Amino acid sequence: APKPAWVTVPLDLTHPTAINLLAGVITTTPGTVSCVVDEERREIIVHALDCADPAGMAAQMKQRYEAPLLEIFG
Numbered sequence: 001a002p003k004p005a006w007v008t009v010p011l012d013l014t015h016p017t018a019i020n021l022l023a024g025v026i027t028t029t030p031g032t033v034s035c036v037v038d039e040e041r042r043e044i045i046v047h048a049l050d051c052a053d054p055a056g057m058a059a060q061m062k063q064r065y066e067a068p069l070l071e072i073f074g
Contacts, residue, residue, distance in 0.1 A: 005051035007032075009058045011042040013066060018073035019044075025065045 009026075013019050016039065023034035026046055036045035051057050 002050040003052055005048050005054050005057075006035075007046040007048050007051060007054045007057050007061075009044045009046055009061050009066075011044065011066070012062070012070055013073065014042075015073040018069045022066055022069055026061060029065075 011019060011022075013022060019037060019039060023037045023044055026032050026034045026044065031049040033047045034044050035047050038045070046057075046061070048054070048057060
């Protein structure tokens with residue numbers, strides 16, 4: 001059975017456009033939706049339809065999606 005979870009993704013990105021791109025990429029990834037983009041707290045709150053390891057999922061999103069945006073936006 002699916003195990004839904006809230007996943008907090010801490011941000012290293014600071015550029016607003018890059019943060020919005022990351023939120024959009026997360027939302028277009030099947031099974032995840034960016035629900036809150038908190039630029040002040042520097043995090044994105046993601047709802048995952050099936051997630052047994054929220055910390056692992058957050059780390060995977062940072063590596064797979066945020067890291068390339070950091071290279072582009074600095």
